[in-house]
Amino acid sequence: MLPNARSEFIAGCRDIAPVLVGTIPFGFVAGVAAVGAGMTPLQGIALSFCAFSGIAQLVVAQLFAAQSPVIVTLAAALVVSLRFLMYSAALAPHLAHLPPRWRAPLAYLMTDQGFAMGVQHFGHPGDRRQRHFYLLGLSLTLYTVWQASVIAGALAGAQVPAAWSLDFVVTLTFLVLLVPALRTRADLAAAVVAGAVVLLAAGLPYKLSLVVASLAGIGVGVLVEWRHQR
Amino acid sequence: MEASALSVWIVIVGAGAVTFLARASFIVFADPQKFPHAFRVALAFVPASVLAAIVVPGLVMPHGAIDLTAANPRLVAGIAALAVAAKVRNPLPALVAGMVVLWGLQALTG
Numbered sequence: 001m002l003p004n005a006r007s008e009f010i011a012g013c014r015d016i017a018p019v020l021v022g023t024i025p026f027g028f029v030a031g032v033a034a035v036g037a038g039m040t041p042l043q044g045i046a047l048s049f050c051a052f053s054g055i056a057q058l059v060v061a062q063l064f065a066a067q068s069p070v071i072v073t074l075a076a077a078l079v080v081s082l083r084f085l086m087y088s089a090a091l092a093p094h095l096a097h098l099p100p101r102w103r104a105p106l107a108y109l110m111t112d113q114g115f116a117m118g119v120q121h122f123g124h125p126g127d128r129r130q131r132h133f134y135l136l137g138l139s140l141t142l143y144t145v146w147q148a149s150v151i152a153g154a155l156a157g158a159q160v161p162a163a164w165s166l167d168f169v170v171t172l173t174f175l176v177l178l179v180p181a182l183r184t185r186a187d188l189a190a191a192v193v194a195g196a197v198v199l200l201a202a203g204l205p206y207k208l209s210l211v212v213a214s215l216a217g218i219g220v221g222v223l224v225e226w227r228h229q230r
Numbered sequence: 231m232e233a234s235a236l237s238v239w240i241v242i243v244g245a246g247a248v249t250f251l252a253r254a255s256f257i258v259f260a261d262p263q264k265f266p267h268a269f270r271v272a273l274a275f276v277p278a279s280v281l282a283a284i285v286v287p288g289l290v291m292p293h294g295a296i297d298l299t300a301a302n303p304r305l306v307a308g309i310a311a312l313a314v315a316a317k318v319r320n321p322l323p324a325l326v327a328g329m330v331v332l333w334g335l336q337a338l339t340g
Contacts, residue, residue, distance in 0.1 A: 018322040043238055050246025055284060060245050070237055074244045080284070084252035086276045089262035100258060107254035113321070165332055168304060171288030172311050172328040178281040179315040179324075187278040194279040195286035199296055202287065210283050217279025222272050 005130040012121075012137025019113045020145050022176070025169040027146045030057045031153020032160055033167075037065035044154040048147060052108065055080045057150075058170065059207060068206050076207045079214055087115040094122040098132060106132065109139035112177050186228065190221030303335035 034044025063073040194217025201209035289308035311328030
């Protein structure tokens with residue numbers, strides 16, 4: 001590794017540290033949820049290595065417990081993963097110079113927090129050639145801590161007292177990500193509409209409320225943006 | 231392997247495929263510049279919409295029914311975390327504030 005690459009990698013590992021305090025209980029909850037939904041610990045851990053996405057893992061666990069059809073479960077996993085499309089589009093220009101053997105693993109390791117910190121770091125002035133090592137460092141750190149937490153949760157299973165309310169960490173993790181995503185009036189309109197629709201549609205089966213609300217929010221965001229431009 | 235055990239593994243591998251394809255979409259496979267402008271505008275609203283649709287039920291419907299009152303500890307704790315997150319860039323204080331308020335309210339109400 002070039003000295004610059006090494007310092008980028010270490011800076012990434014260091015900068016992700018404050019996030020890990022949320023990662024550990026969230027991963028633990030995702031492991032517990034998989035086993036609580038009726039998967040074996042091995043299946044819960046395999047799900048985590050395949051999907052590496054807390055919210056996708058939780059949605060899959062919930063729909064698995066409800067004995068939903070496979071196609072419905074996968075469609076729900078896709079909807080909660082749509083935000084990765086946006087992250088992917090935003091990161092792509094910064095990674096375009098790399099060969100596929102770099103881009104594919106960095107894509108697999110992408111997370112909400114990793115995207116937020118990575119895209120900020122790529123925007124800094126100065127030498128940009130080794131910046132992907134920063135993304136690799138923070139992503140690998142997050143990945144390792146996440147998988148260890150999921151494994152611990154899957155093995156602990158139902159022994160966690162419900163009074164600890166650890167599942168609330170999941171909501172808080174996404175709330176902390178939501179706040180910086182609200183930069184414009186149109187963002188705010190999208191979020192308010194999505195939040196209202198998800199409650200109104202709460203009676204729909206198979207987490208369809210999440211799908212309907214997300215699409216409604218995106219639609220309203222686009223409308224507000226267009227009206228604003230004219 | 232019985233049918234239900236097979237379907238679990240289909241879900242597990244399928245969830246992996248779906249999440250990877252979403253992540254790799256533009257980094258590995260496609261150039262975002264080649265997509266229509268409207269598509270890219272819509273893409274920009276995905277995080278705010280999807281994240282709000284995940285967060286709001288966690289605050290407002292903790293036990294399956296809508297509770298918008300101050301007696302809902304998760305709503306109060308979420309508002310506290312929101313206030314901190316709006317002020318501080320670091321995610322840690324907001325997470326801690328949310329959990330501490332929730333635990334405090336749960337201890338008070340028993």
